[in-house]
Amino acid sequence: MTLKEEMFHIAMAAREAAKGLANLSTEVKNKALINMARAIRKENKVILAENEIDIKEAERKGISRALLDRLMLTSARVEEISSGLEKIADLPDPIGETIKSWKTPNDLEISKVRVPIGVLVIIYESRPNVTVDAAGLCLKSGNSVILRGGSEATHTNVILAHLISEAAEEVGIPRGAIQIVRKVERKAVKELLGLSQWIDLVIPRGGEGLIRMVGEFSTIPVIKHYQGICHTYIDEAADLKMAEEIAFNAKVSRPGVCNAMETLLVHRGIAKKFLPSFSKRLLKAGVEIRGCAETRKMIPEAREAVEDDWKTEYLDLILSIRIVSNLEAAIAHIEKYGSGHSEAIVTDSYRAAKNFLQVVDAACVYVNASTRFTDGGQFGMGAEIGISTDKLHARGPMGLEELTSYKYVIQGEGQIRLK
């Protein structure tokens, strides 16, 4: 079988399974999720052994410690993956929900009813837990899923996908509902991206290169999950104690995630009062500071921030700082360099807060809170498949609802259209 044929067969099987999945009862879907959790828990050792193969290979290739950490599973992590599925089983089933309903003047009863999207492709990097999380969310929302993880996690992903798809089938989920692409060639992805007749949506999660490639080659709709270049702007009217806590949390609590702050913008009027003491706390926490010329006058330890710094998602204990003359300048900086993910203002000015919330074009805009809250779980969605930086279909954290479409159900008593 050629690579093209192989991808075609995967897509066809997913499409066929999607028909059955769309009409499964909540009970069967939940049973499957619980059985999947059990299978993973039971095969903990097998999973860790396969993960060990990936880890050894990765070490041999000399990949970074951060990447190794993402790739590595432990007994505790396997247990987390397993209980994640049980949590998805506990979430309400979005399918069949009446989103709204109304009656027309001629007594047609129209309901807008939630249905699955159909067949999804999830393309991701490194972290093997995504294999199981994504499969669980897609199953619960009635979608078939084709998984494509990073090549460095192949052994781990393949065993995980094998275990959960078997466990799902055991309790009545159609074969083909959960599949993984075993071929590591990039060409496999390109073949998939051309199969728009069988696949409804592609969600790429990962580096900019991956996402651009997917956007360029796909004839299938794509919801992009770019990482976040998130800003916190400390306004002239900010409570500086609050500002310090929020900015520190946004940068330091978990620097390697997409909702962490990368650039701090500070109003000139309070910079001298705010930056010297705050920077001491950052430096003590091991944060490297890169600043504009004015910032460097106040923080001698700061390196010079160059143009590239404003464009970079460090995902690390590095922070760029820029002093701005006013709110408008802060907004202009965010408009130019932000990735449309999460942006925050700290202020006590009603006008500044209102203006910032109105004008800043991002999935999540905050007043007086840390950008670290951009997360499906924190938002109360139960779980998320990722955070969309697109504006079509879904923006921001994507939970079960965002993995659905809808149809209009119209019930009549013989109505015909008169004009």
Next chain:
Amino acid sequence: MTLKEEMFHIAMAAREAAKGLANLSTEVKNKALINMARAIRKENKVILAENEIDIKEAERKGISRALLDRLMLTSARVEEISSGLEKIADLPDPIGETIKSWKTPNDLEISKVRVPIGVLVIIYESRPNVTVDAAGLCLKSGNSVILRGGSEATHTNVILAHLISEAAEEVGIPRGAIQIVRKVERKAVKELLGLSQWIDLVIPRGGEGLIRMVGEFSTIPVIKHYQGICHTYIDEAADLKMAEEIAFNAKVSRPGVCNAMETLLVHRGIAKKFLPSFSKRLLKAGVEIRGCAETRKMIPEAREAVEDDWKTEYLDLILSIRIVSNLEAAIAHIEKYGSGHSEAIVTDSYRAAKNFLQVVDAACVYVNASTRFTDGGQFGMGAEIGISTDKLHARGPMGLEELTSYKYVIQGEGQIRLK
């Protein structure tokens, strides 16, 4: 300026205008819509003169009567276009609406707020009223629009776009909010479809060839508006009088539109009772019938329906008829040949109705009503930019709400994330 540069400038200007548009008051937008209506009404004669040029050219090329009819404007049609804008002004402004809001356990106030998408490209064929309708809907929903009509309507489209963009600017709409692509080359469209950094969404409306081309070349998200291959299935348990009225309405009331029936499916159990008399009425109305072998035994006037007939959107007084053995066979036919637009069952069986509504995967599924109701106006949306046959972002009739995205607004009092 090369074609590439020209398209780039259009996209840049649209993007720039979108920033201003997103934050305009409802009052200014409505003033603009009313001024646009006034401009069109005032320049009625100029518009008709430009339309005359297109008509003459079309006649010279020998285009079909149906196409000529779509292309032709009259004083009454110009007035309709004008009052269409006033109706859009009367619709509620979707922008700024709080879709939902809630409080998290740590007292963050989260609101999901409706915002414009940004920059839209609308690609359409023949009917010049789309130029104005689309511009009006995009303006009201705060989006910039780049219009690209059929080449046969160029003179008409250009004068209409000129009048409304001038009228909009007069009352404060940013320049670039409404633009038209004057270049007739197909290459112009291809250039636009590559500008994903500046354009957020493409909506193609028209023939299959156009839509496939857009889907293939676009790096920008596309919401497809395929035309409709709509079925009506007359179940064994149907009220046959009601069935006749519904099917007749679905086929004959306006055969040239996408929500008209193209194929009638009839349960074998009632075919003999239903078809002979119903076919007389169809034939009398000038409908050409193409049927399966069994149908032809009951309707001697019917030509043989070949495989292609089940796949064809006639948009004309032609109907294909197939006799099926049961509900499942009807659903299988729809699954194979339907375009996901509008599908209807006529039945008095609760089980059959429920099953049909559940299983048939289309934007609109009907029980005991004519598919002709699939229309933004009939659904109570006020107006529509088209009917999506896609499942992502918007499905079925697309009104103002479907031309929006959302953002999360999070208001805190200093909250930071603890884990």
